[in-house]
Amino acid sequence: MADNAIAIHWRRYPERYLLRGCHCETCKTDFFPGRLFCPNCRRKGKMVSKEMPRTGKIVSFTEVFVGPIGFQHETPYFLALIDLGNKCMILSQIVDSPKEKIKTGAQVKKVFRKIQDTDHEGAIAYGYKFKVS
């Protein structure tokens, strides 16, 4: 990753490594990514840190043939919208899964992978991807 992006990546380690979002103890709602404020309860909300489920199911998916910078050699690859089962939706790359198994409703589980490693001398960005379980 670019050196000037290190701080941004580092701040998101809990989210990327542990799927840590937050939970409002007032309205019992989970949020991912985490928020400072509960949009339902506003100032009455009490937000606490919470790890999201590491499994979910595919709601929708697409196959990417022209990737952005840093992903152009990974094409074709799959991106999917994943329902974590707690009303949280997450967009993630799908890896380690046969093409025929990547479909709407497929059960997926979180895996730990490199997200970006384009600069041979730069820091490596790690985080979550999902695979069909």
Place this chain on the structure above:
Amino acid sequence: MQEAGIVGYGFFVPRLRITIEEIAKTWKKDGKKTSAGLGLQEKAVAAWDEDTATISVEAARMALETAKLDSQKIGAIFVGSESHPYAVKPTATIVGDAINAGPAFMAADLEFACKAGTAGIQVCMGLVKSDMINYGLSVGADTAQGKPNDALEFTAGSGGAGFIVGKEKNEIIATLDETFSFTTDTPDFWRRQHAEFPRHAGRFTGEPAYFRHVFGATHAILEKTGLKPTEFSHVIFHQPNGKFPRIAAKKLGFTEAQLKQGLITPLIGNTYSGSTMIGLASVLDIAKPGEKILAVSYGSGAGSDAFVLTTTKNSSTKRAPISVLEMIQEKEYISYSEYAKHRKKLKSL
């Protein structure tokens, strides 16, 4: 002194595979002959978004799941590898944060060719036995490098395993009864600073290197414990290929049946720091209570760590969610050109 034993284990083997015949075809070699000569059919290949850190994290997570342990109780994490993603910046810190063990834990990366992971188990044993920590995690993992068309390219695989060492009797799967290390300065295999691929001394890697150290450590631990080869249910030797561990077992008086469950290299290649450890994990997948296990690693440079373990009654209930042999059935074959892309053997990558 406290008792120490394995309270949890986990492993990870990447999904991609390349056959020895496919590699041989690229270099106009006889694939069948090469495969038979090395005693292995295919090797696991880390995809290009996998490295020693990602393999270690997956193995560590499974070890926590097997141990049913809160990651915050881990007091030390060691990652043994010769393919750490950074030359300076510990893989163990990435593992620690990715399993939520931090920040109160000690951490270090270890390197001793193929035996750095078992060296980590010994460090954890010392820390647990001396009451400095309650639980220590040692991971051995590699995305082993092999220079194109070198003998190592046919065997260098990817994978890893992690073991949590603890002291609570009701949690221990297998007690770590004894350990012994046999170490000398032997230049059989090395990689210099900034060099991309390791080099080796050809046939010299056999007798004065692998066999001398494996035999030395095995003879010593058998003498120290007073045990005979026939008293072990399972034996695991480091597996640089499918032949060496079989020769070692035969010469040391062990049978093919004792070796079988822990001999994984023929199916996934030599996973270097993960090799002996994945073999041990595979044995724990099926071990029954009260069985004796001998595990002997080997790292070039050179040294061997030998361990005598005894499984407890917990061994039949605390098992990994998937066995080693089941995990390695999940595979996808790739061509040599795809392999070159994933392992970044092309200059522009």
